[in-house]
Amino acid sequence: xxxxxxxxxxxxxxxxxxxxxxxxxxxxxxxxxxxxxxxxxxxxxxxxxxxxxxxxxxxxxxxxxxxxxxxxxxxxxxxxxxxxxxxxxxxxxxxxxxxxxxxxxxxxxxxxxxxxxxxxxxxxxxxxxxxxxxxxxxxxxxxxxxxxxxxxxxxxxxxxxxxxxxxxxxxxxxxxxxxxxxxxxxxxxxxxxxxxxxxxxxxxxxxxxxxxxxxxxxxxxxxxxxxxxxxxxxxxxxxxxxxxxxxxxxxxxxxxxxxxxxxxxxxxxxxxxxxxxxxxxxxxxxxxxxxxxxxxxxxxxxxxxxxxxxxxxxxxxxxxxxxxxxxxxxxxxxxxxxxxxxxxxxxxxxxxxxxxxxxxxxxxxxxxxxxxxxxxxxxxxxxxxxxxxxxxxxxxxxxxxxxxxxxxxxxxxxxxxxxxxxxxxxxxxxxxxxxxxxxxxxxxxxxxxxxxxxxxxxxxxxxxxxxxxxxxxxxxxxxxxxxxxxxxxxxxxxxxxxxxxxxxxxxxxxxxxxxxxxxxxxxxxxxxxxxxxxxxxxxxxxxxxxxxxxxxxxxxxxxxxxxxxxxxxxxxxxxxxxxxxxxxxxxxxxxxxxxxxxxxxxxxxxxxxxxxxxxxxxxxxxxxxxxxxxxxxxxxxxxxxxxxxxxxxxxxxxxxxxxxxxxx
Amino acid sequence: xxxxxxxxxxxxxxxxxxxxxxxxxxxxxxxxxxxxxxxxxxxxxxxxxxxxxxxxxxxxxxxxxxxxxxxxxxxxxxxxxxxxxxxxxxxxxxxxxxxxxxxxxxxxxxxxxxxxxxxxxxxxxxxxxxxxxxxxxxxxxxxxxxxxxx
Numbered sequence: 001x002x003x004x005x006x007x008x009x010x011x012x013x014x015x016x017x018x019x020x021x022x023x024x025x026x027x028x029x030x031x032x033x034x035x036x037x038x039x040x041x042x043x044x045x046x047x048x049x050x051x052x053x054x055x056x057x058x059x060x061x062x063x064x065x066x067x068x069x070x071x072x073x074x075x076x077x078x079x080x081x082x083x084x085x086x087x088x089x090x091x092x093x094x095x096x097x098x099x100x101x102x103x104x105x106x107x108x109x110x111x112x113x114x115x116x117x118x119x120x121x122x123x124x125x126x127x128x129x130x131x132x133x134x135x136x137x138x139x140x141x142x143x144x145x146x147x148x149x150x151x152x153x154x155x156x157x158x159x160x161x162x163x164x165x166x167x168x169x170x171x172x173x174x175x176x177x178x179x180x181x182x183x184x185x186x187x188x189x190x191x192x193x194x195x196x197x198x199x200x201x202x203x204x205x206x207x208x209x210x211x212x213x214x215x216x217x218x219x220x221x222x223x224x225x226x227x228x229x230x231x232x233x234x235x236x237x238x239x240x241x242x243x244x245x246x247x248x249x250x251x252x253x254x255x256x257x258x259x260x261x262x263x264x265x266x267x268x269x270x271x272x273x274x275x276x277x278x279x280x281x282x283x284x285x286x287x288x289x290x291x292x293x294x295x296x297x298x299x300x301x302x303x304x305x306x307x308x309x310x311x312x313x314x315x316x317x318x319x320x321x322x323x324x325x326x327x328x329x330x331x332x333x334x335x336x337x338x339x340x341x342x343x344x345x346x347x348x349x350x351x352x353x354x355x356x357x358x359x360x361x362x363x364x365x366x367x368x369x370x371x372x373x374x375x376x377x378x379x380x381x382x383x384x385x386x387x388x389x390x391x392x393x394x395x396x397x398x399x400x401x402x403x404x405x406x407x408x409x410x411x412x413x414x415x416x417x418x419x420x421x422x423x424x425x426x427x428x429x430x431x432x433x434x435x436x437x438x439x440x441x442x443x444x445x446x447x448x449x450x451x452x453x454x455x456x457x458x459x460x461x462x463x464x465x466x467x468x469x470x471x472x473x474x475x476x477x478x479x480x481x482x483x484x485x486x487x488x489x490x491x492x493x494x495x496x497x498x499x500x501x502x503x504x505x506x507x508x509x510x511x512x513x514x515x516x517x518x519x520x521x522x523x524x525x526x527x528x529x530x531x532x533x534x535x536x537x538x539x540x541x542x543x544x545x546x547x548x549x550x551x552x553x554x555x556x557x558x559x560x561x562x563x564x565x566x567x568x569x570x571x572x573x574x575x576x577x578x579x580x581x582x583x584x585x586x587x588x589x590x591x592x593x594x595x596x597x598x599x600x601x602x603x604x605x606x607x608x609x610x611x612x613x614x615x616x617x618x619x620x621x622x623x624x625x626x627x628x629x630x631x632x633x634x635x636x637x638x639x640x641x642x643x644x645x646x647x648x649x650x651x652x653x654x655x656x657x658x659x660x661x662x663x664x
Numbered sequence: 665x666x667x668x669x670x671x672x673x674x675x676x677x678x679x680x681x682x683x684x685x686x687x688x689x690x691x692x693x694x695x696x697x698x699x700x701x702x703x704x705x706x707x708x709x710x711x712x713x714x715x716x717x718x719x720x721x722x723x724x725x726x727x728x729x730x731x732x733x734x735x736x737x738x739x740x741x742x743x744x745x746x747x748x749x750x751x752x753x754x755x756x757x758x759x760x761x762x763x764x765x766x767x768x769x770x771x772x773x774x775x776x777x778x779x780x781x782x783x784x785x786x787x788x789x790x791x792x793x794x795x796x797x798x799x800x801x802x803x804x805x806x807x808x809x810x811x812x813x814x
Contacts, residue, residue: 076688077705078688102703107699109691109692110696117699120699524681524774527776608741630707631711632711632743633710633743636746654716654719658719658723660702661702
C-alpha cells in the first residue's frame with residue numbers, strides 16, 4: 001500500500017503562527033488528535049514552524065524518529081510549501097513526501113468559533129495524514145532556459161530593467177507601444193521632492209537604451225502573442241509602420257521642416273492637445289528614438305495620394321520615408337518576461353462636478369506638467385488657454401482616488417506631485433495657490449520636509465474634498481472666474497474660493513487594456529485591476545506565472561524611486577532565472593500507465609499544450625513531460641483511469657476527501 | 665438562514681490559481697464565513713473527476729463545491745471549460761441517482777474575489793440547511809423525478 005520509503009512514519013507539525021492560528025484554533029488539541037492517527041509517530045505544535053528553530057525541530061525529528069513523511073498544518077502552501085519542502089530535503093527526506101494543510105487563511109483567519117475552527121483543523125490534518133501516506137518520492141525535471149529577456153513597456157520601469165539586464169551582459173528586447181520611449185516620466189518637468197529635472201535624469205537613460213549593444217529596441221510595437229512556459233517563451237511582436245524606415249533614418253528631422261503643412265495644426269497627443277504638430281512629427285524634441293513618425297490620419301499622401309511629398313525630397317538620398325511600409329511581425333524566444341506597462345490617469349470627465357472639459361481653465365495635473373515644462377507647448381510658461389497668466393490657482397487633490405464613486409485606493413503620488421506643481425506654478429507665475437486635500441500623505445524620504453517647505457512658501461492648504469467647480473458667480477469678485485466650493489473641515493464651514501485656474505490631481509488606475517494584457521501573459525489582476533504580485537511581501541515582483549515579473553505602476557501606483565527599485569528587483573529575478581541555465585519543473589506532471597490505456601485518444605484533444613500523443617508503434621498514449629504543465633484535466637477525463645498525475649493521484653485525493661469527512 | 669441546528673458538511677475542490685488564492689485572500693482580509701467547508705486543492709478545476717464528487721457523497725458530504733477560474737482566465741487555458749462540461753453531465757447523473765443537483769455547485773471565483781468565497785460558502789450553507797442532510801437513496805427506493813433546470 002505505501003509506495004516508496006517503506007511503512008509510513010509520519011511527523012505532524014501544527015503551527016501557532018504566533019497567535020494568528022493559536023488564538024482561534026486549539027493547536028494543542030489538534031496535535032493531540034493527530035498523534036492518534038495511524039502512521040503518525042510524532043505530533044507537535046510550535047510557535048513559528050517556518051522559523052529556523054521550527055525547521056530544525058522538524059529536521060531533528062526526521063533524524064531521531066526516522067520520519068519518512070511530514071504534515072505541516074500552518075499557513076497557505078502558496079506561502080511556505082517551498083520552505084518546508086526545502087527543510088525536509090536538507091534533512092535527507094524527499095521534499096514531495098511533505099503535505100501542507102492550511103489552517104490559517106482557510107481556518108483561523110476566517111472563523112470565530114473556537115470549537116468549530118478546531119474541528120476543521122483536525123479534519124484537515126487527518127486528511128493530510130491520510131493523503132501523505134500515499135505520497136511517493138518524486139524528482140524535479142530540468143528544462144533549459146533561453147538566455148534572452150523581454151521587457152514590455154518603455155517607461156522608466158522598463159528602461160531601468162532593460163539597462164540593468166543589458167549591463168549584466170544579457171540580451172534584452174524592449175518593446176514599447178508608443179513611437180518613443182520614456183513613458184509618463186518623459187512628460188514631467190521636475191520630480192519631487194528634489195526638484196531635479198525629469199529630462200536630465202531620464203534622457204541619458206533613454207539614449208543608453210537606444211545605443212546599448214545588448215538591447216533590441218522596438219518602439220511602435222506591441223506584444224500580440226505569448227506561448228510557452230518559464231524559460232521558453234515564444235513571443236510574437238507586431239511592429240506598426242511609422243512610415244519612416246529606422247535603419248535608414250538619420251534623425252535630421254528635415255522632413256518635418258519640409259512638410260507641405262507650413263504650420264503645425266494637428267492636436268499633439270504627447271502634450272494633451274495643448275500644442276500642435278504636423279502629420280510627420282517627433283513627439284518631443286529629446287525623443288528616443290530620434291526619428292519622426294507619419295500619422296496616416298492627417299497626412300495628405302495617405303488621405304488623397306496627391307501630396308507633393310516635399311518630405312521625400314528633403315530626405316533625398318537617404319530614402320528613409322516609405323509610404324508603403326506595412327505592419328511587420330517578429331517572433332522571438334525569451335527565457336523571462338518583465339511586464340512594465342504602466343498606468344493611466346483617471347479621466348476627470350467621470351466626475352462632471354469638477355468641470356473638466358466644460359470650463360477651459362480646468363486642467364489635469366499632466367497637462368500642467370506639460371505647461372511648466374521648458375520643452376512643452378508653451379516653452380515653460382504657465383498660461384491659460386486664452387494666454388492670460390493665472391493669479392490664483394486651485395489644486396484639487398484625490399480626483400479619482402480615495403473615492404467610493406470612482407477608485408477607492410490612494411494613488412500615492414498625487415499629494416507629492418500636487419505640492420511640486422504648487423511650487424512650480426508659484427515659481428513661474430507668482431500666483432496665489434490653494435491646495436484642497438483630504439489628508440496630506442508624505443511618507444517618503446524628504447517628502448515631509450518638502451511639505452513643510454511649501455507651507456513656508458505661503459501656499460494655502462484647505463482640508464476638505466471639493467464638492468464642485470462652477471462658474472456661477474455670486475458676487476463681483478467671482479465674476480468671470482471659476483469658483484471652488486468646498487467644506488473646510490478644519491473651520492467647519494462651506495467656502496467658495498474664486499480662482500483663475502483649476503488643477504485636478506488625477507489618480508492612477510490600471511491601463512484600459514490591462515485585462516487583455518493579463519490574459520495574453522496568463523497573469524492575474526487584483527480587484528482594482530492592477531497586476532497581482534505573487535506575494536505582497538516575499539515575492540513582490542513575481543507573478544503566479546513563473547518567469548513573468550512585474551515592474552512599475554502596472555502592479556500598483558508608485559513613485560519613480562519605488563518604480564526604479566522594483567524594476568531593478570525584476571531585472572534581478574529575471575537574471576537569476578536565466579543565469580541558472582535551467583529551470584526546475586514541478587513534478588506534478590501526468591504520465592500514462594500503458595497497460596491500462598485503451599487507446600481511445602480522448603486525452604489527446606483535451607490537452608491545451610499538445611503534450612499527449614499516441615505513437616503508431618505502441619498505440620498507447622504517452623505524455624511529453626517537458627510540455628505537460630500538470631493541470632490534470634486528462635487524468636480526470638481518462639475513462640480507463642490509466643493516467644496518473646504526480647502529487648494529485650486519484651488515490652491521494654480520495655484519501656483526502658475521505659479524510660476530511662471521517663469525523664462524521 | 666434557517667437555524668435548524670444542522671451543520672452541512674461541504675467538500676470544496678478549489679483550483680490552485682484562482683479559487684484557492686481567493687480563499688487565501690478571504691483569510692488575509694479576515695472575511696469571516698461559515699466553517700463548514702473543507703478545501704481540497706487541485707491544480708485546475710479540470711482535475712475534478714466526477715468520481716471525487718460521488719466519493720464525497722458516499723462518505724458523508726452534504727454538498728460539494730467546485731471553484732475554478734472565470735471563463736477565459738484558466739491558468740491552463742481551458743481546464744475550467746472541461747470542468748463545466750463535466751459538471752452539467754454530473755448534475756444530470758446525480759438527478760438520476762436521486763441526489764438533488766443543488767448539492768453540487770460550480771463557481772468561478774478569481775484570485776481577487778475573496779469576498780465571493782465568503783458569499784458563496786455562506787449561501788451554500790444556507791441552501792443546504794434548507795435541503796437537509798444528504799441521505800443516500802436505498803437501491804430499491806422509488807425515486808421522484810428530479811427536474812434539472814440548468
